[in-house]
Amino acid sequence: MRLILLGPPGAGKGTQAKRLAERHQVPHLSTGDILRSEVKAASELGRQVDSKMRAGELVDDDTISSVVDRRLAQPDAANGFILDGYPRTIRQANALEGVLGSQSLTAVVELMIDEEELFARIEARAREAGSAGVRADDNSGTLRKRLAAFIKETQPLSAFYKHRGLLFKIDGSASVEEIATTIDDHLTDIRASQPSAARKGE
Template structure:
C-alpha cells in the first residue's frame, strides 16, 4: 500500500496515518517528524530548518525531496508507505511520480476540515503539552498556524485536482469522529487494493 495523506495542518493526518500503518503494516513517513529529528540533532541543516519552521514558512523543496528520497530507500518502505506532509505541491508530486516510476501511488486521501476547527485543535494541543510538561511545538500558536494554512491553500490544494485527474483522490470529511474517519479511509484503501492480500506485520 503506497498512500499519500493530504489535509491542512492540524487536520489529523498523524492520527490517521498511525491507524493505517498498523492495518497495512507499512511505515508512516511524516516529513514533519523527520525534519524535527534533524532540528534536534542541531546540525547546520537542522538549525536552518528550525528557523524556517519557527517562522511558519515551508522548508525548501530540495531539502524535503532529499529527506523523502533517503527515507524511501530504507528497507521497511519497500513494501509500501504512508506519506504525510509530502508532496505539498504539484511539482513535488511530479518529482515523486518520477522517483517511484512504475511503483505508483495507490491512493491519495484528503482530510477535509474547517479552518476554525484546525486553529482550535492547535490551541488545545499546545495546552495539553503544557499541562503534561512536554515540549510545545514552536509552530503551535494561532498566528503561525494562520501562515501555514494560507501556504497550504496556495501550494497544496492544487494537489487535489492533480490526483483527482489520475483517479487516485478520495475526499473524506475530517470533521467526523476519529474512528469514523478511520473507517472511511480503510474503505477507500481496501477498494484500492483490488483484492490484493494485506501483508501480515
C-alpha cells in the same frame, strides 16, 4: 500500500497515518517528524530548516524531496509507506512520481476541515500539552502562516491527484474512528477492484 495523506495542518493526518502504518505494517513517513528530529540533533539540515519551521514556512522543494527520496530508499519502505506532509507542491508531486517509477500510488486521501475547527484543535492541543511541551510551530500565529502556505502551495494537489484518479476526500471534522473506518472502506474497495497480481505488490 503506498498512500499519501493530504490536508491542512491540524487536520489529523498524523493520527490516521500512525494507525494505517500499524495496520498495514508499513512505515509512517512524516516529513515534519523527520525535520524536527534533524533540528533536535542540530544537524546541518536541521540548522537550515529550523528558522523556516518556526516561522511556519515551507521547506524548499529540493531539500524536502531529497529527504523523502533518501527515506524511501530504506529497506523498510520497500513494501509500501504512508506519506504524511509530502508532497506539498506540484513540483514535489512530480519528483515523487519520478522516484516511484512504475510503482503507482494506492490512493491519496485528503482530510477536509474548516479553519475555525483547525484553530480550535491547535488551541486545545496547546492547552493539553502545557507550555513546556508545545511544539514551536503549535500556535495560532504560526498556524495562520501555515494555512496560507497550504492554500497557496498544497491545495492544487487535489486537482493534480484527482486527474490521476487517486484522490479520495473525507470529512476531517468527523471522529477519529469514523475517519479511520471511511479510509478502511475505501482501501477495501480499491483492493477489490484490482487484479490479484496487482495486489501482490501492496
